[in-house]
Amino acid sequence: MLWPVWVDIGLWGFIATMLLTALLHACQGLGFSRLSLPFLLGTMMTGDRDRAYVIGALLYLAGGWILAFGYAIIFTALGQSSWWLGALVGAGHGLMVLLILFPILSHVHPRMATEYDGPTHLRMLEPPGFLALNYGYRTPLTVIVAHILFGAVLGAGLSLP
Amino acid sequence: MTVSEETYPPISDYAIVGDCRSAALISREGSLDWLCWPHFSSPSIFGALLDAQAGGRFRIQPVEPFTATRRYLECTPILETTFVTSTGKARVLDFMPLPLDDTRQGLMVPQRELIRVIEGLEGSLECDVRWQPRPDYGRWLPRIQARGRLGWVLSFHNALLGLQSTVPLERAPDGAHLHGRVVVQAGQREVLACHFVQGEPAVFLPLSLTWSRLEATRAWWESWSQTCTYQGPYGEVVLRSLLTLKLLTHCLSGSIVAAATTSLPESWRLPGLTWDYRYCWLRDAAMTVRSFLTLGYRAEAEAFLDWLLHATALTHPRVQVCYDVYGETHLPEYELSHWRGYRGQGPVRIGNAASRQHQLDAYGEVVLAAYECVQHGRLLSRAERRFLIELGHEVCRRWTEPDYGLWEFRDEPRHYTYSKLMSWVALDRLLAMRTQGVLSFPAERIAGTHALLREVIEHRGFNNALGAYTGVLDTHDLDAGLLLMARYGFHPATHPRLRSTAAVLRRELAEKDLLTRYKGEAFCAPGSEGAFIICNFWEVEYLAQQGAGDLARTRFADLCALANDVGILAEEVDTVTGEAMGNVPQAFSHIGLIAAALALAEQAAKASSVSAEPASSMPLIHS
Numbered sequence: 001m002l003w004p005v006w007v008d009i010g011l012w013g014f015i016a017t018m019l020l021t022a023l024l025h026a027c028q029g030l031g032f033s034r035l036s037l038p039f040l041l042g043t044m045m046t047g048d049r050d051r052a053y054v055i056g057a058l059l060y061l062a063g064g065w066i067l068a069f070g071y072a073i074i075f076t077a078l079g080q081s082s083w084w085l086g087a088l089v090g091a092g093h094g095l096m097v098l099l100i101l102f103p104i105l106s107h108v109h110p111r112m113a114t115e116y117d118g119p120t121h122l123r124m125l126e127p128p129g130f131l132a133l134n135y136g137y138r139t140p141l142t143v144i145v146a147h148i149l150f151g152a153v154l155g156a157g158l159s160l161p
Numbered sequence: 162m163t164v165s166e167e168t169y170p171p172i173s174d175y176a177i178v179g180d181c182r183s184a185a186l187i188s189r190e191g192s193l194d195w196l197c198w199p200h201f202s203s204p205s206i207f208g209a210l211l212d213a214q215a216g217g218r219f220r221i222q223p224v225e226p227f228t229a230t231r232r233y234l235e236c237t238p239i240l241e242t243t244f245v246t247s248t249g250k251a252r253v254l255d256f257m258p259l260p261l262d263d264t265r266q267g268l269m270v271p272q273r274e275l276i277r278v279i280e281g282l283e284g285s286l287e288c289d290v291r292w293q294p295r296p297d298y299g300r301w302l303p304r305i306q307a308r309g310r311l312g313w314v315l316s317f318h319n320a321l322l323g324l325q326s327t328v329p330l331e332r333a334p335d336g337a338h339l340h341g342r343v344v345v346q347a348g349q350r351e352v353l354a355c356h357f358v359q360g361e362p363a364v365f366l367p368l369s370l371t372w373s374r375l376e377a378t379r380a381w382w383e384s385w386s387q388t389c390t391y392q393g394p395y396g397e398v399v400l401r402s403l404l405t406l407k408l409l410t411h412c413l414s415g416s417i418v419a420a421a422t423t424s425l426p427e428s429w430r431l432p433g434l435t436w437d438y439r440y441c442w443l444r445d446a447a448m449t450v451r452s453f454l455t456l457g458y459r460a461e462a463e464a465f466l467d468w469l470l471h472a473t474a475l476t477h478p479r480v481q482v483c484y485d486v487y488g489e490t491h492l493p494e495y496e497l498s499h500w501r502g503y504r505g506q507g508p509v510r511i512g513n514a515a516s517r518q519h520q521l522d523a524y525g526e527v528v529l530a531a532y533e534c535v536q537h538g539r540l541l542s543r544a545e546r547r548f549l550i551e552l553g554h555e556v557c558r559r560w561t562e563p564d565y566g567l568w569e570f571r572d573e574p575r576h577y578t579y580s581k582l583m584s585w586v587a588l589d590r591l592l593a594m595r596t597q598g599v600l601s602f603p604a605e606r607i608a609g610t611h612a613l614l615r616e617v618i619e620h621r622g623f624n625n626a627l628g629a630y631t632g633v634l635d636t637h638d639l640d641a642g643l644l645l646m647a648r649y650g651f652h653p654a655t656h657p658r659l660r661s662t663a664a665v666l667r668r669e670l671a672e673k674d675l676l677t678r679y680k681g682e683a684f685c686a687p688g689s690e691g692a693f694i695i696c697n698f699w700e701v702e703y704l705a706q707q708g709a710g711d712l713a714r715t716r717f718a719d720l721c722a723l724a725n726d727v728g729i730l731a732e733e734v735d736t737v738t739g740e741a742m743g744n745v746p747q748a749f750s751h752i753g754l755i756a757a758a759l760a761l762a763e764q765a766a767k768a769s770s771v772s773a774e775p776a777s778s779m780p781l782i783h784s
Contacts, residue, residue, distance in 0.1 A: 028319070028360055028361070029360070030319075031318050031319035031360070032319065033319065034319055034320075034321065034358070034359075034360055034361055034362055034363075035362070036360075036361050036362065039361055039362065040362065043269070047268065047269055049269055111269070113311060113365050114309075114310075115308050115309030115310060115311050116309060116310065117310060118309070118310030118311060118365075118367070119310075119311065119325075119365040119366055119367045120367055121268065121366075121367060121370065124268075124269060124364050124365050124366055124367070125269070125362055125363075125364060125365075126311070126321070126358075126362040126363035126364070126365065128362075134308075134362075135362060136316065136319060137316075
């Protein structure tokens, strides 16, 4: 029966994404980092700041669910699932975001400026730079910790009998 | 380096630019010496106003000796400073862009932004540019970084301050400031855009959009100014005061700050009179609201009432003297020991301990503001009606307590007559709204206290030997605040007691023809402060109400001359040197100017209606 597995992944994916979002948002609010993934995602769709936050949050939730399936596939391939294994995968995921996703973001994001070309009337958002350090020197740490939490929750949740 | 007058321009040298969320002060010499971001009471980014060496500044200035003239572009707070040297002429335009939401044009805009445009007018002129930010009141050691074609940035806490510039700039070896020089020819334009973001990725706008954004800002302010219904005398001066008050509003919350600065000294002779005015005093804000309402700006007044209900929720039904722009009640006062203060006159204070004082007049001001809103068509919500009635009961409970009064003395509470007067005003207007059917409450308690307050003011607040209402009950002290008794309807302006009080105040409080605010044992030593500008406008208002139009007009003209070249008024003026003193621009002073102008216009209208002449030479105020 596949259905209960989908429910499990959906449920824990939702919880993990919420926690990831909450932690990153808290880091933003507490002044650790100016990174806002929902804002960056939302501004891919619209130039309206308020709408960008809403659309970005929805996209982020959807992305979290999709990633939860990716994590489930990894756990299945490894033949086990636990909080620490999830945390390890999450750490790897966080590093990928920092080392691969952010560096290419300014090239694919329709509203992101680059340091080489300067701002235009369409591309005006601050690029994240190496390890997203442009958004604050504690940004890499917050990203890694948030993704470790994401993975740990998924790993723990999907290991439940 | 010694603290000299050369390093600190006179307070009257400063002009204000703003976007109704924050404000910058720029000197006649082109130096931006005060800017707090993201809002008025945030830590400063540039603070040379309070410490010329450590405060930080953003200066654009000709290299050669120059003369400077200034003006605001008509009906706007866009500042134009024109420099003339032996080789040429250029102007610098300073503004904070509006409207805030440009998404209709597909633009995201920076959270906060200030743009400086250098434009060559004649010949050629070499300008020196220095960008020396010192965030967090100069406590943050800046390390400016280059971001390629995105310009220069400085990160601190969770904020980013940036500078985009068409002028080539070089970073100092220690990374603490940028410096550059540019020769501008006639017709050439150079742009420097300083922007700020807190808590989210920054937005960089292309500098090619600057001119269209300047025009949009100009159009926004011109449209706002056109709402003004005032058509009486001194129209330009009134509009400039109105624009200045608008710059002191915080559009994100609806609050109104008392001034844009902290710790500019109120006295050269009495050290320590340096206070932080970057908060919303209910008294000042309520008076500002009445100015807005009278001149046709209902939205600003309603925004303030909404903010008021939100801000006072924490202290309900008591009201605090002042709050921060978002309604924060905790405004602890401390001193910045690393800053010397304007011309060495410290201490530099942040926060304001007066916020914890009990000041009865705040209740009267708030009720009066609500009353005026109602008279201008505002429908009160259920929560607002309940709030106002509870304020009335709070006044009934507390009017017998001594308080710290209008002038916020810090020694001991007293029975200030002005506080009793405003308590009476609160109850008077509540009863009026009850009569109008706006409020519904049992009248006995409030009406009884209302009558009792009048009796107390008449018997204990009037000194027969002196022939005047006194600042403190049962004393000989004098307080210019009591010039407002006619405005508040305690007596008609022609009442003998008010006439004699005004005469005594003029005789006892005037120094070099200008009124100081108080005199007596309870107050500071005479001569320790300058003339308080609003008190002088109150006198003009009273004279106009009394029918002494010619004298009122003469005094009004003299007072308008106290404003600087761009119409900005500080809190006080030194009666010896004529120099502006205290925080600037001061909402209180501009409120006074508007109220006096309105009274003059009203008096002129009455005079012309009494005379048989077919048309008045003085236009009427449009309601």
